[in-house]
Amino acid sequence: MQNHDKKFQVKVGLAEMLKGGVIMDVTTADQAKIAEDAGAAAVMALERVPADIRVQGGVARMAALEKIQEIQETVQIPVMAKCRIGHIAEARMLQALEVDFVDESEVLTPADDENHVNKHLFDVPFVCGCRNLGEALRRIGEGAAMIRTKGEAGSGDIVEGVRHMRAVQRGIRTLGILDQHELMAYAKEIQAPYEWVCWVAEHGRLPVPNFAAGGIATPADAALVMELGAESVFVGSGIFKANDPDRRAKAIVQAVTHWQDPAKLLEISKGLGEAMSGLDSGKLTTEEMLSRRGW
């Protein structure tokens, strides 16, 4: 096996280990501890949760390094952190800090409005957002070891997440029915690397784990995206913007494991208090939609 393949295998390996687990946004070491104790499979260290980024505005950047370090020292589970789209230097710094996964994220203000980071050049694995199969395969072509559908971060509204997961799954199913001679034209149409288009056509799935993110606020939301084909979920503002974060975190963790069992979902979903209030993502302007960022 080539060294390059081994490196990719090890990156995707961690993504495999996170399947069926919940990755929670945290802004402090205390929140990270709550997340770990609630059963999170990993935490995402960031300066402000997406709901606050929306309200406060301004440029959203990589989190303060001291804060990420404090979180790393507090928990045993993997610690992820976000860099801006195309911000090679932030990505390198996060790698030097030994975060376990870098999320090149549309939730932060993009640093490059044409290019994403070439993730093959890094030892740390990357996760990237997508809205459809073409975008997913472009990111995988750049070396992403995990894909997450974007949804609309910080909205508490699941509709965009559903739209994106359905689009990815529909793309995969479409490839399954195409003739071999039609694959190049399809690759051209969805603007995806031909080799990965062929791979998906042959295997009927993405070559890396596919999680869902953006707008997940309740155990039922988590169960819905699992039903649609997510292999796990990222929960951002949905936990620490709810009125009982600890119980809600535990409930969403249980929901991701038992999504096929409605009786369990009922039990899990009782007595959680209020979910985050949320925004109707249909009323957001194109400029306000974080999911439109990324190319």
Added chain:
Amino acid sequence: MVGKHPIGVLALQGAFEAHREVFRRLGVSSVLVRTAKELDAIDALVLPGGESSAMLRLMEPQELFVRIGKRIDAGLPVLATCAGVILLAEKVTPHQKSLGALAVDVERNAYGRQVFSSVEALRFSPQYQGDTAGEAVFIRAPRVTRVGEGVETLAWRSDDPVLLRSPGILAATFHPELGKGTLIHELFLRGIGRQHR
């Protein structure tokens, strides 16, 4: 114990599907275990890789921790990988609840964070030389810091024991389910008298 009951893969969190895929390649059926009822219906158990703290939390509502412990005490054979070994150990550093079914102590994430995860060559004990699995995938792996009585080491990474066996239990601190090979799963199936392809 040629089973009419299937092999169960604990499916609370982690790389459980990858284990099923290896069994599938060997022509052996397996089922996912998420509930106490599903646990009662199996004759062998796989504890997969993932995050051990998340799995422990997910065991709580149905007291799966106690139930799994009881079944292992009663002789349920177990294949444990990575986080699974942490669940089976006697002592875990930093401290975490564990089943104590395998007489080893482990330190979590002992090789460092993800940038130190790697594919490594293994050194096998002489009786398994012919079986060399070659390379093994280590992801934020635990290190076995003590091997107790009744536990045999079958393979090492440098001087660290990474593949261990005690009666009924086969434990790997690496991820045989992520490689192309099927050697470790075959070893497990042979140990419990199951036929495979």
